[in-house]
Amino acid sequence: MRRFLHRVSAAALLLLFGATLAGCVVVPARGRAWVPGHWAAPHVWVGGHWRYR
Numbered sequence: 001m002r003r004f005l006h007r008v009s010a011a012a013l014l015l016l017f018g019a020t021l022a023g024c025v026v027v028p029a030r031g032r033a034w035v036p037g038h039w040a041a042p043h044v045w046v047g048g049h050w051r052y053r
Contacts, residue, residue, distance in 0.1 A: 037048040 032050045032052055035049055035051050038046055040046050
């Protein structure tokens, strides 16, 4: 049973970690959307920001 719980918790952590790297847009209930940071051309980092929908 302990091994099973260990594997399930490890799988849940990997799933959470993968979701954080997916770059998905988080949409809160207030009508704003979080746009994650990204690389723009040429070699310019555009930081994440809130935008109104």
